[in-house]
Amino acid sequence: MKRRELLSGAALGLCLIGAAVLALTGLTGVTYSAFTSSTNDSGNLVSAAPDFSAPLITASVIGKSSGRATGAIKPGATYYAYANLTEDGNPSSGVAAVTSDHSAFDSGIAAAPLTAGSYTAGGVSYGYRSALLTADTPKADGTYAYSFATSDIAANTRAQTGFSVKIDGTAPSASDIQTTNGGAIAGRPEANDTIVYSFSEAVDPESILAGWSGGATDVVVRIDNDAAAGSNDRVTVYNAANSALLPFSSVNLSRNNYVSTNRTFGRTGTKSTMTMSGATITVRLGTQSGNATTASAGAAMIWSPAAGPTDIAGNAISLTARSETSGSDREF
DSSP states (O other), X not given: OHHHHHHHHHHHHHHHHHHHHHHHHOOOXXXXXXXXXXXXXXXXXXXXXXXXXXOEEEEEEEEESSSSOOSEEOTTOEEEEEEEEEOOSTTOOOEEEEEEEOTTXXXXXXXXXXXXXXXXXXXXXXXXXEOOEEOOSSOOSEEEEEEEEEEETTOOEEEEEEEEEEEXXXXXXXXXXXXXXXXXXXXXXXXXXXXXXXXXSOBOGGGTSTTOOSSOEEEEEEEEOOGGGTOOOEEEEEETTXXXXXXXXXXXXXXXOSOSSOEEESSSSSOEXXXXXXXXXXXXXXXXXXXOOOOSSOBOOEEOOOSOOBBTTOOBOOOOOEEXXXXXXXXX
């Protein structure tokens, strides 16, 4: 009995010390419990340690319910809130609750619970995620703040601000189309030549190709000869298996003498590649299936986007065609 009373007295001393520390620090926005404790099978206190710190959110993002890109959603979109946190108690007593306040862009959602688990958004792993939520509509474009409240089993609580999401209801569009010469002969499509597709804003790479993160990936480029039909040669980009047309890629070369028959680039030999940087996609031609020809004069290419691509907020691309901004010139 005396041993138990002595240990209980020690624990009480820790409480008093903890209270004195709090009085001296003057911390705000966080409340603390004095200590965590454990007992043996007989109910006797065997350890006591201070836990003066509530769980701290170390990273968070808002991500739409489909697609890879995070940090932006369109009005009316379904989305998740993701978070990582650290428990830095001494020792930690364990997380009791994590909630987030989205009322600035999702009316009525002031304390959405986040559930522990294993989640991935934008290629990043997170330990907590909300249920599927829906943003307000209409909602003006802009950046909106959200915040968190956390608590642990020892009754420490913390309020955290400084998190934000972009609301974007504006559709992306084709902005420009250009080619560059990286081969031996200017005006002739060859390996190492590039085609640069510029969008009005960054697009979600997964809306171009499932599973794509934007890094260099293999593709097959086709240049089809339409001279026999009295039409112009066209450039399209297919997946690495050459089995599916990628939805951003139909380009009218505005001439019919870049190839004398249909050609592929990167189907065999050196692969063609596709890389995203910001709001541009650059396609580099690989080994061609046969000789191309050299255009004798210039013309302005016309890029006609197809349905499928979205911006990072989930807005579908405008299907309005775009001519190259440099006017008439020889491509490649």
